[in-house]
Amino acid sequence: MIQSFDFSALSDYSDVVRHGVYITLLLITVGAALGLAVSILCVWARLFCPAWVRIAVTSYVEFVRNTPFLIQLFFIFFGLPQLGVSMSEMTAAIVAMAINLGAYGTEIVRAGVQATAKGQWEAATSLGMTRNQAFWRVVLMPALQKMWPTLSSQIVIVMMGSAVVSQIAVQDLTFAANFIQSRTFRAFEIYFVVTAIYIVLAALVRLALRLIGRWVLATGEVP
Amino acid sequence: MTDFTLQQIIYALVLGARWTVLLSLSAFILGGILGLVLMLGTISQRKWVKLPALGFIWLVQATPLLMQLFLIFFGPALFGKDVPAWMAACIALTLWSSAYLAEIWRGSVLAVQKGQTEAALSLAMLRGQALRYVVLPQAVRMALPPTAGFMVQIVKSTALASIVGFTELMKTGNILSNVTLDPFVVYGLVAIVYFCLCYPLSLVSRKMETVFDVTR
Amino acid sequence: MSLVKIEGLCKSFGGLEVLRDISLDVERGEVIALIGKSGSGKSTFLRCINGLEQMNSGTIHVDAEPVEADERKLQKLRLKVGMIFQQFNLFPHLTALDNTALALRVVKNMSAAEARAVGLARLEKVGLGHRADSRPHQLSGGQQQRVAIARALAMDPVVLLCDEVTSALDPELVEEVLQVIRRLAEEGMTVIMVTHEMSFARSVCSRVVFMHEGRLHEMGHPEEVFGNPKTPELRQFLGQTASAATAE
Numbered sequence A: 001m002i003q004s005f006d007f008s009a010l011s012d013y014s015d016v017v018r019h020g021v022y023i024t025l026l027l028i029t030v031g032a033a034l035g036l037a038v039s040i041l042c043v044w045a046r047l048f049c050p051a052w053v054r055i056a057v058t059s060y061v062e063f064v065r066n067t068p069f070l071i072q073l074f075f076i077f078f079g080l081p082q083l084g085v086s087m088s089e090m091t092a093a094i095v096a097m098a099i100n101l102g103a104y105g106t107e108i109v110r111a112g113v114q115a116t117a118k119g120q121w122e123a124a125t126s127l128g129m130t131r132n133q134a135f136w137r138v139v140l141m142p143a144l145q146k147m148w149p150t151l152s153s154q155i156v157i158v159m160m161g162s163a164v165v166s167q168i169a170v171q172d173l174t175f176a177a178n179f180i181q182s183r184t185f186r187a188f189e190i191y192f193v194v195t196a197i198y199i200v201l202a203a204l205v206r207l208a209l210r211l212i213g214r215w216v217l218a219t220g221e222v223p
Numbered sequence B: 001m002t003d004f005t006l007q008q009i010i011y012a013l014v015l016g017a018r019w020t021v022l023l024s025l026s027a028f029i030l031g032g033i034l035g036l037v038l039m040l041g042t043i044s045q046r047k048w049v050k051l052p053a054l055g056f057i058w059l060v061q062a063t064p065l066l067m068q069l070f071l072i073f074f075g076p077a078l079f080g081k082d083v084p085a086w087m088a089a090c091i092a093l094t095l096w097s098s099a100y101l102a103e104i105w106r107g108s109v110l111a112v113q114k115g116q117t118e119a120a121l122s123l124a125m126l127r128g129q130a131l132r133y134v135v136l137p138q139a140v141r142m143a144l145p146p147t148a149g150f151m152v153q154i155v156k157s158t159a160l161a162s163i164v165g166f167t168e169l170m171k172t173g174n175i176l177s178n179v180t181l182d183p184f185v186v187y188g189l190v191a192i193v194y195f196c197l198c199y200p201l202s203l204v205s206r207k208m209e210t211v212f213d214v215t216r
Numbered sequence C: 001m002s003l004v005k006i007e008g009l010c011k012s013f014g015g016l017e018v019l020r021d022i023s024l025d026v027e028r029g030e031v032i033a034l035i036g037k038s039g040s041g042k043s044t045f046l047r048c049i050n051g052l053e054q055m056n057s058g059t060i061h062v063d064a065e066p067v068e069a070d071e072r073k074l075q076k077l078r079l080k081v082g083m084i085f086q087q088f089n090l091f092p093h094l095t096a097l098d099n100t101a102l103a104l105r106v107v108k109n110m111s112a113a114e115a116r117a118v119g120l121a122r123l124e125k126v127g128l129g130h131r132a133d134s135r136p137h138q139l140s141g142g143q144q145q146r147v148a149i150a151r152a153l154a155m156d157p158v159v160l161l162c163d164e165v166t167s168a169l170d171p172e173l174v175e176e177v178l179q180v181i182r183r184l185a186e187e188g189m190t191v192i193m194v195t196h197e198m199s200f201a202r203s204v205c206s207r208v209v210f211m212h213e214g215r216l217h218e219m220g221h222p223e224e225v226f227g228n229p230k231t232p233e234l235r236q237f238l239g240q241t242a243s244a245a246t247a248e
């Protein structure tokens, strides 16, 4: 039995799709911002904090990088309330994304900081800055600039991975797809269209990141 | 709360983890074979071979794995065909791995200096011979660390199979969490089992980076 | 018929004309020095002769074997043409001996023992028999280049193309490589070499060809070309290299 493709059913649900797009973009925007902050803090902690903090940061990075995002999400959303830490689906999703991106971002930013010439640190400290000041004022920005393309790719990867937040009932784009699928049973058309939307979103996010790189970080890269 | 002992939970998770391992291995092996073909396609001189291969790789990398899985799991129903969850997961992960592996290996092949191929051709080798005897042996060394690193990604990605109902490690965790009503412990343990599967691979990958110094 | 016969060779990269209507006959046993400014097309010229670059028009024959796009025909041609590169391009994953033996096994279908015997003989010829089991990174630049020469010689080519084979070497290593080429020349090997070693060209080569903007601008016996350059371009080029040499 071969049915013909029918995309018309989708048009009735354009609001659902639009909401899904909005949520997916909201998640990645907030998640990426928090994730970057986590990355920078972790790199800072690894440089300036006592050994036990450094060990904690390293364990965090390794643990997150070596477990699936899905389990991180479920642990946060279903597991943590047992410790009295409850949050909404949206918050859980954002926290999970930030934690996930934070771990990868830490490694990426750290590589950037390591690549920064020793002379930079020395020049800064010889101008009377503390090493801490040198980190924030001299070393960090070039490191971010240098690693921005890698960070951008990682952010897009996290966005692709965020499709699973639909599993804790966050109404993202994938949730919209599943919802429409369950109503219309036109699985192929829906997942096809939503996949295409993801491609467009990824391209948009990449473009936005590139512009941010140019304007905020002044990476001087040609778009 | 159903009275499950910790041992029973761990035992059930380890049983579920066998399927995770099996799924990972099949995705890696099948994906590796397909990835090798794809990689060879991308370095072909013929446009009609090269462009589709590059296009496939791009498409897979530009879309969420979960969407690919849904398309394969739910899509064929349109044609009146049912795909079992394990098969959908296996197909999706194979295709997905093949694209990433092809990209990794393509990078390694392209990183072998052009002069190597030219030297081989100048010695009257055919293109295929130059690839087989000169370029690939060098590319393999470069590709080993990122390939091992990608195996970690494969293991982690198998967790998505739980979403279409395949009872591997993650799904076992979901079931146990529901019956024990103790998601903190169950999901914590699930995470630890994944970590035990993945971390050694990460270490191997990192170790290889130092052992297989490209210049040697 | 000449050993190497080139007629009306033209080659451009996109809009850039790199070789313009080049014709050259090289007789068996000749040693040709190809000189000229950087970017004048010398490398491209050599690479056309063994088909590493595809020419746009013209014909090239080596020992009656034509250069054609077809891979099998190119293989037959390349069996007659050896090439030595500026950057050596040794296979880093193989020992010196395996570098020389690989193509013998793969292309000429020799047995392993046979190929090793031939390879070893060629390594001995360049004075490196004792380094047969060394990997390229364990050898000095001069030794690597000599292995590269042995590797090309192992295939028994009728003509050897050398593209600035001493340019990547430290000055003290240049002579050992030139020595090898000098000996080959004395034994009657046909060689076309791009070089900046003017004194070597003068003493060893039978003919010097000056390339300028993709043309064979002037050629002749070394005494003539160096002693009595006819065109202002060659005079300027020789003046520059002379002053560069004295500056060093």
Ligand SMILES: Nc1ncnc2c1ncn2[C@@H]1O[C@H](COP(=O)(O)OP(=O)(O)O)[C@@H](O)[C@H]1O
Binding pocket: C013, C016, C018, C036, C037, C038, C039, C040, C041, C042, C043, C044, C045
């Ligand atoms: N693969 C290529 N693509 C485009 N331009 C090239 C390529 N190879 C060489 N050229 C150009 O051709 C000209 C001649 O180069 P080449 O033959 O290497 O000169 P030479 O060896 O005399 O220095 C140069 O202008 C160079 O930039």
Ligand SMILES: [Mg+2]
Binding pocket: C042, C043, C044, C164
């Ligand atoms: Mg050159």
